[in-house]
Amino acid sequence: MSATTQLNIGLFGFGVVGKGLYDVLQNTPALQASIHKICIKSLDKKRSIAAENFTNIPGEILNNQHINVIVELIDDADAAFDIVKAALQNGKAVVSANKKMIAEHFEELLALQQEFQTPFLYEASCCASMPIIRNLEEYYDNDLLFSFRGIINGSTNFILTKIFQEQLEFEKALLMAQQLGFAESNPQLDIGGFDAANKLSILLAHSFGIIAKPAEFIFTGIKNISLQDALVAKGKKYKIKLVANAQKLADGKLAAFVLPQFVTKHDELYHVENEFNAITTESSFADKHFFKGKGAGAFPTASAVLSDISALRYNYKYEYKKILIQQASVLSNDFYLKVFVSANEIAAINKDDFEWIEEWHNEYHYCWLVGIIHVKKLAEHDWWKLPGVSLIAYPDAVVENIDYKNISKRSLELAGIV
Template identity: 45%
Template sequence: MKIQKFKKRIGLIGFGCVGQGLYDVVEANRHLGWEIGSICVKDKEKPRSLPASAFTYDVQEVLQDPSLDIIAELISDPKEALVIIRQALQQGKTVVSANKKVVAENLPELIQLQQRHGGVLLYEASVCGSIPVLRTLEAYYGSEPLVEVRGILNGSSNYILSKLHAEHGNFQSALAQAQELGFAEADPSLDVEGTDALHKLCIMAAHAYGLLVHPDEVLHFGIQHITSEAVELADALGCRIKLVGSLKAAADGEVALQLLPTFIPEGDALYEVEAEFNGLEIEGRFAGKQFLKGRGAGSHPTGSAVWADVAAAVRGYRYTYPKLCTSQVSATSGDEQLTVLLQGTEERVAELLELLKPAIQHQTPDQSQVILSLTPQQLRQHQDLLNQRGIFVAAIPASVPLDIIPEAFSQTEAIPIGSL
């Protein structure tokens, strides 16, 4: 049999961490018949790894080029990225993107554009970098009801948390290291305030449960207010603090979504997910629990996920959103009682105690720590206030007995940790 040789051409928009990663992967796989046909960037003065002649600064040169088979949108500006993706889909093109903010905030429109104009949008790299999350949820679990999907979804904040546990160092320097290593977003507040992980959670909700939910509707806290006392308390309890996003089937066609710093005890699959790695536990009603772990960020791991989408799209793969077509679900924060640590300066916590009743209280020279029990819905009601007050919030799972907490508190010392 004679195999027909062909060259497929990618139009690359954005040549930063991920764009360069995709470029390297494509170059390493030239024998597969792909080439980067055109590259668009923004800054004419920036030094580049390729000659200036390799670049255009006019995005329309890429979007209007009929010789390109696929567009890879890999820019850092979400507003412009949405304009690019919209235009490409309106032209019926095939687009791959790594931009979780754009996908999470505009998924209903992006699905409609594909249906109306026949284009295709894949975005595997937008959720957990190199881990094949969306294709697993879509293709493998598309017809199995899921009990829960929970995981560590942001490499940069996980890197910071790992550093704080390992070295008891400073928040700012751990963040700076995450940025140097290319794990952090251009705007690192997206990582540490939990917004980036929240976007991924909302994207997963569409594929895992057929739920279209806007990030603004979801209970979420980040790690920006973490304190050394919280890290020490977790250590004393044999736990590590992780930023955990979860989707859980709730009663009556509801899906509970939340993103919370969480005390993870040893033995939990997420405990060993360290540094820039991401980990995801998927529990199917019939399959039971499965665990995926891999690099959630970085140039080549993310470039590899974009490349997997490019190769899949050209073979005709597209998301079918199987559960979106078959289920009617709505979002909730959940009503299962949560045990929560709140930590902040004395006067700020004192104000909150008028609203919330603590079970355990502990005082260090400049911090108040309280443990209380409340529903996720109650926590959501106080979300903005807690964030404005600079209070660190973390969930403590039921497997950690409350009666060992006072003893663990007494083992902690106050050391300033800094914050964003």
């Protein structure tokens, strides 16, 4: 493609983001990009533009020689993979925002790009408007990047903000997020942590060269966080955020997880509210960087899609440097986490999984503890994900070595060990 090639777009999906992209393109004529045809699921739905723009037959777009760019913005990951695969095989450049599809098929998508030499860009898939993939891919050298951590799901951050600021009930906050177009069509993807885990999976590839499906690291969402947890957090002067973490351990391997986490007011993430996303990176020489931007919604997401479409003009492709050229890191699950766990009943918390317990409170229908647990125990057991139990990582949660000499007798007593 040259700087003057007309971009003829075949668009899949005309929901929150697809319609957002359509509107944004109407206001950026200088880009010389226009939507040729739109494929949607149901032809019967009332649309804001003329019916002749639409089809429900993918082949009408995928086999159209005039269309040179496919923009995939649908909410069905399986159908999306078929569309993207066919498009890449047909030599068409592809832009997508579908993190679930990308995380599930990362290796196949990488192979397709290599085989057919077609660009596949997906900046909007991770933090919507916030350009993080290209930064991780291009700016940081694998050896220099030490960690990144951040809020990478806009709707859960919106829900947590409403619970903290307005003491809104969880269900009401979720409904608001859905009405504003921040939530996935299936909200379980957001509140169950799957969406953030899919994004972490993509970010790990571009930052540390690790291709890992969400099942390979621990993650959970916010659906078990209660108002009582929020009150305990407030009492400790913390907020609760759903945070994705990736951090190099002393042996060079990588600890990665997505968990609700207590954040202090000295943490940049503390001040990130509503649908905003943010990521802090730490690297050897640059030290800390902080990125913040809108992580959901029609126009913010469409803006990242637009940026990818525009990047096609100068033949931009991800080089996958960390995977293909440099020495990739490997994931480790040999580390400990300091966590807060609450439950309706003590019996719901598996005390035996803890190395030690520092604090223990037992009230009527609400008990909680703070302790150190090996991440393997969390990977092997799921009591901490069951309804009625919430697990929240402490600030600086990763503990590499534990020193049993530091365990107080009191904590052993509380834990019922002596």
